[in-house]
Amino acid sequence: MKNTTFEKTFLFLFALTAVIFVALYYRGQKKLQAKINDFKALTDSILVLNDANRYYSDLLKFEIKSSDYPFEKDDIKLFNITQDTSKSTSQSLNSLIKGNKFSLILRYTEIGCNECSSITIKKLNQLKSLRPDLSIYALVDFSNYDSYLQWRKVGKINFPVYYLKKGGIAFDKDCRDYSYLFMIDDKSSASKFFIPNSGMPMVLDYYFDNLYNTHI
Amino acid sequence: MLILSAEYKTKLTKSIGVTKFRSIAMIHIFNNQSKIFIFSCSFLIFFLYSCNGKRKSEIINNYSEIVIDNSNIPDTLDISNVIDYIKVLKLTDHSEKPISRIDQLYASGNTYIVIDAINTKRVNSYSADGKYLKTLMEVGPDKKQALNVTDCYLNEKNEVIIYDYAQMKLTVFNPDLSVKKVIQGKNLFHYNHIASIPGTEDYVGYASYNLDNTELQRDKKNPSSLDVLNSKLDLIKKHLTYPSKFEGIILITASKAFFPYKDSLRFFRAYDPYIYNINKNQIQRKYKILYKKGNFPSDFLESIVANHLKEFQEIGRKSSSLQVIYKYFSGYTCPENWLESDSIICLSSINFLDRSTSITNTIIFNQAKKRTILNAGTFVAKNDFKLSFPQFKAYDKHNNEFIASCTGNQLKKQLHNGSPLINLKDIVDDSFYLIKVKFKPKR
Numbered sequence: 001m002k003n004t005t006f007e008k009t010f011l012f013l014f015a016l017t018a019v020i021f022v023a024l025y026y027r028g029q030k031k032l033q034a035k036i037n038d039f040k041a042l043t044d045s046i047l048v049l050n051d052a053n054r055y056y057s058d059l060l061k062f063e064i065k066s067s068d069y070p071f072e073k074d075d076i077k078l079f080n081i082t083q084d085t086s087k088s089t090s091q092s093l094n095s096l097i098k099g100n101k102f103s104l105i106l107r108y109t110e111i112g113c114n115e116c117s118s119i120t121i122k123k124l125n126q127l128k129s130l131r132p133d134l135s136i137y138a139l140v141d142f143s144n145y146d147s148y149l150q151w152r153k154v155g156k157i158n159f160p161v162y163y164l165k166k167g168g169i170a171f172d173k174d175c176r177d178y179s180y181l182f183m184i185d186d187k188s189s190a191s192k193f194f195i196p197n198s199g200m201p202m203v204l205d206y207y208f209d210n211l212y213n214t215h216i
Numbered sequence: 217m218l219i220l221s222a223e224y225k226t227k228l229t230k231s232i233g234v235t236k237f238r239s240i241a242m243i244h245i246f247n248n249q250s251k252i253f254i255f256s257c258s259f260l261i262f263f264l265y266s267c268n269g270k271r272k273s274e275i276i277n278n279y280s281e282i283v284i285d286n287s288n289i290p291d292t293l294d295i296s297n298v299i300d301y302i303k304v305l306k307l308t309d310h311s312e313k314p315i316s317r318i319d320q321l322y323a324s325g326n327t328y329i330v331i332d333a334i335n336t337k338r339v340n341s342y343s344a345d346g347k348y349l350k351t352l353m354e355v356g357p358d359k360k361q362a363l364n365v366t367d368c369y370l371n372e373k374n375e376v377i378i379y380d381y382a383q384m385k386l387t388v389f390n391p392d393l394s395v396k397k398v399i400q401g402k403n404l405f406h407y408n409h410i411a412s413i414p415g416t417e418d419y420v421g422y423a424s425y426n427l428d429n430t431e432l433q434r435d436k437k438n439p440s441s442l443d444v445l446n447s448k449l450d451l452i453k454k455h456l457t458y459p460s461k462f463e464g465i466i467l468i469t470a471s472k473a474f475f476p477y478k479d480s481l482r483f484f485r486a487y488d489p490y491i492y493n494i495n496k497n498q499i500q501r502k503y504k505i506l507y508k509k510g511n512f513p514s515d516f517l518e519s520i521v522a523n524h525l526k527e528f529q530e531i532g533r534k535s536s537s538l539q540v541i542y543k544y545f546s547g548y549t550c551p552e553n554w555l556e557s558d559s560i561i562c563l564s565s566i567n568f569l570d571r572s573t574s575i576t577n578t579i580i581f582n583q584a585k586k587r588t589i590l591n592a593g594t595f596v597a598k599n600d601f602k603l604s605f606p607q608f609k610a611y612d613k614h615n616n617e618f619i620a621s622c623t624g625n626q627l628k629k630q631l632h633n634g635s636p637l638i639n640l641k642d643i644v645d646d647s648f649y650l651i652k653v654k655f656k657p658k659r
Contacts, residue, residue, distance in 0.1 A: 114334070114335060145625060146623050146625055146626060149623065149625060149645055149646040150316035150317065150335070150623070150646060151316070152646070153314055153316065153646045154314050154315075154316045154335065154336055
């Protein structure tokens with residue numbers, strides 16, 4: 001009888017220990033998972049910060065390197081494809097910007113970040129609607145006519161569009177895979193280089209606000 | 217265990233006395249407990265193994281071979297004699313909700329569903345006469361909108377399923393295009409395409425090699441390309457598993473992977489010669505596409521990629537080009553698309569030659585005892601319709617029409633002089649057009 005009780009007690013204690021062990025194990029696992037999730041969140045934050053730093057650094061380098069670059073505008077041949085896409089007659093960039101106090105240029109490349117270009121075009125459309133007299137031009141390098149037609153349709157572009165082959169302007173070599181913005185003043189000096197990033201729309205807002213307040 | 221223990225106790229008490237018995241009994245109990253423990257552990261391991269076994273399932277081989285003679289494929293092939301009619305339909309876009317490309321197209325008899333997954337990230341619906349009906353999904357901050365629209369699917373019940381990749385969220389629309397339900401998965405698994413399995417509440421997701429799912433699925437050893445998910449989008453089974461060293465390699469992924477066929481689902485993917493059939497009970501290999509010349513090796517992971525693994529993993533980071541595989545192989549892989557009616561299969565093969573990609577189109581007429589296969593770079597209808605066909609993208613089972621799509625600018629180039637289908641002056645360059653083809657019932 002005693003032995004039976006002993007066995008039962010032992011079994012009970014064993015079962016209890018096992019339950020406690022399992023409970024502790026799961027608690028530990030939960031804590032571990034929570035730590036892993038925290039770690040992942042921190043890693044993600046660091047990655048976002050790294051990306052932001054890299055972006056600011058690239059912006060700075062592009063601006064420093066490209067500003068006051070010898071701008072051989074006379075050699076740059078453009079084709080107005082705003083309405084007629086036959087590309088039959090060319091004109092120089094010089095004749096395009098002549099007489100403007102300054103011109104804002106979007107150099108658009110069809111590869112790269114679509115969303116970055118989209119938000120920029122929306123901003124440019126807004127700017128052009130507010131100030132129709134403003135000289136805004138897009139220089140595009142579409143290799144596919146259908147892609148251009150769709151881009152024009154979806155973007156509802158309300159400023160002149162010119163075709164300029166990839167690499168046709170000096171700054172392309174430092175920014176091959178992204179669209180970028182810059183200004184040319186009446187002294188033929190290029191400045192205010194900017195690469196839009198849809199991940200940081202507030203920087204784009206700042207660029208346009210600053211442009212509007214200081215030059216328009 | 218307890219009966220055995222009692223017998224053992226009686227024997228021991230008789231031979232060695234009570235005190236010794238107690239100490240031996242302790243050992244015996246410990247032995248018994250150890251046995252229970254070992255048994256429990258074994259059971260647990262077996263149970264877990266069984267569960268794991270349920271998650272990875274075999275695919276049944278039950279395929280017939282389709283041999284495509286690609287030794288001399290003509291640039292164009294006139295198929296006028298097999299065409300019943302061709303109709304051209306313009307899709308009229310809403311000025312505020314246009315699309316700029318057609319990545320996937322579906323037809324449900326009186327509605328056309330179109331997804332632009334790259335540029336506008338929008339899913340639009342159009343009526344039978346091409347008028348814009350509504351935008352089913354687009355990217356936006358509203359809860360009803362998506363973070364990222366990458367895929368849509370029209371199932372056998374004419375329900376539209378739209379997959380938001382960024383949120384692992386499915387929005388299911390009734391045939392009248394009202395929202396039926398929204399399913400938000402607990403786990404952010406990543407798939408290129410998701411479809412519903414006919415006759416069930418389950419779903420199936422296709423993940424190409426460059427989608428990192430193993431960490432999310434907590435199964436780093438078994439990356440898989442085809443997963444079965446339950447109605448809550450929890451993972452049930454993994455199919456087409458591959459060695460984990462290949463996870464993250466960058467290869468081509470077609471814009472479609474699933475096609476509803478009767479009460480089942482066809483599944484296809486690039487670099488794989490098989491067309492799979494998925495139904496509520498099983499997955500089987502239904503067809504095997506073989507080319508007479510230059511078959512893409514079905515063991516390409518081991519025979520091509522393994523020897524250049526780093527290059528395949530790094531290409532996405534260093535270059536936007538996916539042409540690395542052409543360095544090591546030239547030939548055919550299929551299918552880029554698969555459409556199937558009761559008697560006709562339309563498929564397009566990807567052809568890697570001279571380090572570039574081209575598409576070869578194939579129409580297969582499946583008759584009772586005879587299979588006729590036509591191949592061409594482009595199919596044309598020279599006689600009555602005077603048209604070169606763009607690639608077929610959808611099959612409308614209600615009207616038995618195969619449908620191709622193109623822009624107005626492309627359509628002008630596809631039409632030959634004197635085509636009765638549409639007046640060239642009426643074509644708008646940046647609009648989209650559907651070319652609907654019905655083949656003659658018997659050839």
